[in-house]
Amino acid sequence: xxxxxxxxxxxxxxxxxxxxxxxxANSSLQGGGGVDGAIHRAAGPExxxxxxxxxxxxxxxxKATGAYRLDPPVRHVIHTVGPVWHxxxxxxxxxxxxxxxxxxEVADGLGARSLAVPAVSTGVYGFPAAEAARIAVDTLRSTPxxxxxxxxxxxxxxxxxxxxxxxx
Numbered sequence: 267x268x269x270x271x272x273x274x275x276x277x278x279x280x281x282x283x284x285x286x287x288x289x290x291a292n293s294s295l296q297g298g299g300g301v302d303g304a305i306h307r308a309a310g311p312e313x314x315x316x317x318x319x320x321x322x323x324x325x326x327x328x329k330a331t332g333a334y335r336l337d338p339p340v341r342h343v344i345h346t347v348g349p350v351w352h353x354x355x356x357x358x359x360x361x362x363x364x365x366x367x368x369x370x371e372v373a374d375g376l377g378a379r380s381l382a383v384p385a386v387s388t389g390v391y392g393f394p395a396a397e398a399a400r401i402a403v404d405t406l407r408s409t410p411x412x413x414x415x416x417x418x419x420x421x422x423x424x425x426x427x428x429x430x431x432x433x434x
Contacts, residue, residue, distance in 0.1 A: 269407040270370075270381075270416040272433050276426045279419040280308035280336060282382035287336065288328075288369050290386045291345035295321040295329070301384040301421070305343060310335035313343065323347045326364035328372045344372050348387030351394065359401060362387055366405040373413050380415040385425055395425065399432035 279287055279301060290301045295317025297306035306313050316331035323329050328346040336343070346369050349361035365386050373381055385402070387393035399418075406416055418433065420426035 269409065270411060270413045272403060272406060272416050272418060274418045274420060274426060274429045274433055276420050276423065278304070279382050279384055279421075280304055282417055282419060283339060284380040284382045284415070284417060285339060285378035286330070286342035286344050286373055286376065286381050287333070287340055288381055288383040288386070289343050289345045290384050290389070291317075291323060291347055293322045293324065293347050294318075295323055295331075295345050300389045305336075308336055309333060309343060317345065325349050326361040326368065328365065328368035330372050330376055342373075342376050342378055344369050344376075344378075344381070346386060348391055348393065351387065351392040358387075358393065359397075362393060362398060362401050363405045366402055367409050370406070370409050370411040370413055374411055377412075379413055380417070381413055382417045382419050384419055384421075385429065388425070395428045396431070399428045402429075403432040 312334040333340045346365040349358040418429045
């Protein structure tokens with residue numbers, strides 16, 4: 267199995283035409299700000315109920331729920347908990363790489379072939395964006411998977427530029 271084709275897109279992660287969305291979640295899987303809040307708002311209250319049933323999710327891990335009110339073909343939300351950046355000496359890089367590996371493993375278990383993925387941990391968790399993008403791209407390219415298409419979804423132009431630089 268080769269790594270998936272990586273594409274960088276600028277836009278709303280909840281509007282991507284993929285089998286599964288990756289959610290940059292908190293350990294409670296109950297919703298929050300940023301990407302997490304946007305996905306919870308789009309999927310409806312059923313997503314929080316499903317998250318409560320499978321929580322907690324450890325940093326570096328991933329767990330799946332249904333997609334509820336998200337538009338098809340999205341069938342699954344894969345929740346991953348990224349590390350909070352504390353300067354790089356607390357295993358943050360390894361935990362972030364684990365997030366992407368686990369998302370691919372969970373996607374494989376679900377039979378998902380296409381994913382929309384945000385820049386995990388780069389918002390309020392403070393992970394430096396360029397370093398996080400390199401870790402994401404390297405991990406997604408090197409992890410054996412049946413996923414064929416990964417869309418790295420940027421919510422603004424600076425994030426798009428950082429992700430594009432990492433992919434090229």
